[in-house]
Amino acid sequence: MQGCDPYIVQANLNDASRLADVLADGFADDPVMNWSLGSPKPQKLMFSLLARHIYLPRGAGTLLSENGEDKAACLWLYPEQSKDLSLVPTLRIAASVLRHSGVGAVTRTIELDADLEKLHPKVSHVYLFAIAVAARFQGKGLGKKVIAPMLHYCDANGLPAYLENSKARNLSFYQGLGFEVLEEYHLGPGCSPLWRMQREAVAG
Numbered sequence: 001m002q003g004c005d006p007y008i009v010q011a012n013l014n015d016a017s018r019l020a021d022v023l024a025d026g027f028a029d030d031p032v033m034n035w036s037l038g039s040p041k042p043q044k045l046m047f048s049l050l051a052r053h054i055y056l057p058r059g060a061g062t063l064l065s066e067n068g069e070d071k072a073a074c075l076w077l078y079p080e081q082s083k084d085l086s087l088v089p090t091l092r093i094a095a096s097v098l099r100h101s102g103v104g105a106v107t108r109t110i111e112l113d114a115d116l117e118k119l120h121p122k123v124s125h126v127y128l129f130a131i132a133v134a135a136r137f138q139g140k141g142l143g144k145k146v147i148a149p150m151l152h153y154c155d156a157n158g159l160p161a162y163l164e165n166s167k168a169r170n171l172s173f174y175q176g177l178g179f180e181v182l183e184e185y186h187l188g189p190g191c192s193p194l195w196r197m198q199r200e201a202v203a204g
Contacts, residue, residue: 008145011061011073013052019061020048022073026132032166035191036109038101045096047130049089051075055129058082060153064146071137072146077127079159083117112187119185119196121162126154128163143173151177151199158201166194178202 011019024044027033034040055061059077063070077083085093097105120127128150133142154161164185165174171181179197186193 007066008062008064008149010149011051011056011063013056015061015063016048016052016056018063018070019051019073019075020044020046022063022070022134023047023075023130023132025134026073026138027130028135030166031192032112032187032194035187036105036112037097038105038108041100042093042096046093049093050085050129053085053089054083059127059129060150062146062149064142070134072131072133072142074131074146074150075129076150076161077129079124079126083113083127108188115187116164119183121160121198123160125160125162125198126150128161144177147177154199155202158203160201161199163197164194165197166192168192168195171195174199 009015021044024040024047027043027047028040033043037043037046051061055075055077058081059075061073061075064072093109094106097109128147131143131147133140133146150161153159161179163174163179165171165179174197175181177199179199182196182198184193184195
């Protein structure tokens with residue numbers, strides 16, 4: 001790394017904890033995730049286990065670092081790859097949610113994941129699971145930089161990208177990258193909506 005230019009790397013399994021640190025920081029105020037999990041506290045373990053067991057082996061992730069600090073992260077899943085999680089990490093996540101937020105949060109989290117999985121597009125697509133910029137580095141254009149490798153992959157392979165956006169203020173960010181709203185989806189009492197969004201590949 002030279003000067004202050006952001007340095008983007010493709011993450012590997014050894015980077016799962018680093019990815020989780022950034023994602024948990026960026027999602028700490030996420031209304032849908034906090035409604036589901038009941039607290040931001042289980043997020044770091046959850047992101048770490050999902051990165052290690054699902055998204056890095058079956059998809060890809062990027063980390064954006066600058067001056068020795070991880071500032072942005074992104075995880076996505078390649079087409080036709082399963083989101084199924086094996087028993088041991090599933091139990092670890094459930095135990096963490098139960099400890100911090102109770103059985104109701106465990107139930108909400110399981111039901112939310114199942115409901116959203118059913119709504120995925122039927123056509124082959126890349127699934128953007130999570131993108132975040134650490135809270136104190138937001139507003140500097142780092143989100144566009146860390147998502148760029150995924151969008152390049154989609155365009156090079158003629159694939160749409162799909163995501164669930166859980167913050168209204170991020171709508172313009174995704175729309176600026178070519179995503180369009182498919183549906184404003186309401187999850188349950190006391191939870192703000194999320195927006196299902198899709199971006200078509202851009203021909204080179």
